[in-house]
Amino acid sequence: xxxxxxxxxxxxxxxxxxxxxxxxxxxxxxxxxxxxxxxxxxxxxxxxxxxxxxxxxxxxxxxxxxxxxxxxxxxxxxxxxxxxxxxxxxxxxxxxxxxxxxxxxxxxxxxxxxxxxxxxxxxxxxxxxxxxxxxxxxxxxxxxxxxxxxxx
Amino acid sequence: xxxxxxxxxxxxxxxxxxxxxxxxxxxxxxxxxxxxxxxxxxxxxxxxxxxxxxxxxxxxxxxxxxxxxxxxxxxxxxxxxxxxxxxxxxxxxxxxxxxxxxxxxxxxxxxxxxxxxxxxxxxxxxxxxxxxxxxxxxxxxxxxxxxxxxxx
DNA sequence: ATAATCCCGACTATTTAACTCGGATATTCT
DNA sequence: AGAATATCCGAGTTAAATAGTCGGGATTAT
Numbered sequence: 001x002x003x004x005x006x007x008x009x010x011x012x013x014x015x016x017x018x019x020x021x022x023x024x025x026x027x028x029x030x031x032x033x034x035x036x037x038x039x040x041x042x043x044x045x046x047x048x049x050x051x052x053x054x055x056x057x058x059x060x061x062x063x064x065x066x067x068x069x070x071x072x073x074x075x076x077x078x079x080x081x082x083x084x085x086x087x088x089x090x091x092x093x094x095x096x097x098x099x100x101x102x103x104x105x106x107x108x109x110x111x112x113x114x115x116x117x118x119x120x121x122x123x124x125x126x127x128x129x130x131x132x133x134x135x136x137x138x139x140x141x142x143x144x145x146x147x148x149x150x151x152x
Numbered sequence: 153x154x155x156x157x158x159x160x161x162x163x164x165x166x167x168x169x170x171x172x173x174x175x176x177x178x179x180x181x182x183x184x185x186x187x188x189x190x191x192x193x194x195x196x197x198x199x200x201x202x203x204x205x206x207x208x209x210x211x212x213x214x215x216x217x218x219x220x221x222x223x224x225x226x227x228x229x230x231x232x233x234x235x236x237x238x239x240x241x242x243x244x245x246x247x248x249x250x251x252x253x254x255x256x257x258x259x260x261x262x263x264x265x266x267x268x269x270x271x272x273x274x275x276x277x278x279x280x281x282x283x284x285x286x287x288x289x290x291x292x293x294x295x296x297x298x299x300x301x302x303x304x
Numbered sequence: 305a306t307a308a309t310c311c312c313g314a315c316t317a318t319t320t321a322a323c324t325c326g327g328a329t330a331t332t333c334t
Numbered sequence: 335a336g337a338a339t340a341t342c343c344g345a346g347t348t349a350a351a352t353a354g355t356c357g358g359g360a361t362t363a364t
Binding site for chain 1: 320321322323324325329330331332333
């Protein structure tokens with residue numbers, strides 16, 4: 001059970017843009033380099049994100065991409081939903097079992113997939129790009145302190 | 153983002169066995185029919201579950217499968233882990249970015265995949281086969297009441 | 305003996321993931 | 335104007351995983 005790289009790459013790229021929000025547009029090449037992703041492949045993914053309105057593009061020399069909105073308004077879940085498709089764990093319609101409960105249109109396992117889906121949604125819809133940036137900066141601070149102490 | 157059918161089929165089959173726990177062994181053919189799964193395909197899956205000690209098999213005529221343990225001791229997570237493999241959402245080692253935080257061995261997105269994994273684990277490790285059976289029986293009761301009222 | 309059933313390994317077809325590429329279009333800089 | 339830099343678009347490729355199929359052997363109740 002695993003996520004595809006689409007979602008991973010998409011979140012990484014968007015996070016990279018979030019780190020530079022408010023600055024000049026970032027060309028894809030830079031993002032791909034920094035995040036260790038194939039540039040050509042990322043091109044496809046960011047194309048999707050652009051069409052969905054999550055990033056804006058500037059063509060031509062000095063062009064690149066910027067976030068279409070404030071990082072605090074973009075949730076990880078938004079990105080994953082678009083790149084991975086909605087979480088459709090099961091297309092479960094199980095009605096063959098004609099027994100004492102025959103009238104029940106019910107798949108015993110369906111509830112489990114629903115619970116899993118909800119749990120994932122809760123997580124990814126609660127984390128914004130800004131949260132990720134904050135976490136990163138916090139870690140940097142801690143690290144600086146650590147280096148400082150080491151050199152004392 | 154979706155689960156493979158392996159996990160779905162496996163849970164369905166185990167649930168079927170749980171419904172008949174304590175009775176005679178159930179042949180694979182019955183399970184496959186009732187749950188709407190290819191018998192040959194299910195054969196592979198249940199083979200894995202047998203080797204891992206989750207079900208016991210009886211060969212020969214009147215043979216079949218039974219749960220190796222009480223349904224309350226078998227968690228949905230156990231089944232999924234074996235059939236889908238552990239949840240390895242990302243094999244994220246991202247250390248290329250040499251900037252002001254260069255000493256930090258840290259992947260910005262890693263925390264997200266960890267959180268997702270934990271959320272899924274929490275769900276599937278909290279649901280036993282017995283829970284599923286209870287849910288089903290509860291639903292049957294409700295349904296009976298409903299039919300009763302309708303006929304009044 | 306025979307029918308039912310598990311057991312095992314190999315085979316195949318389909319789909320998906322993960323890239324790769326060629327060339328068109330737009331923009332800036334010199 | 336022209337070169338360089340980028341986005342934009344669609345198509346092609348490769349490799350792996352998924353899902354399913356099959357043949358035949360071993361075991362056991364009737």
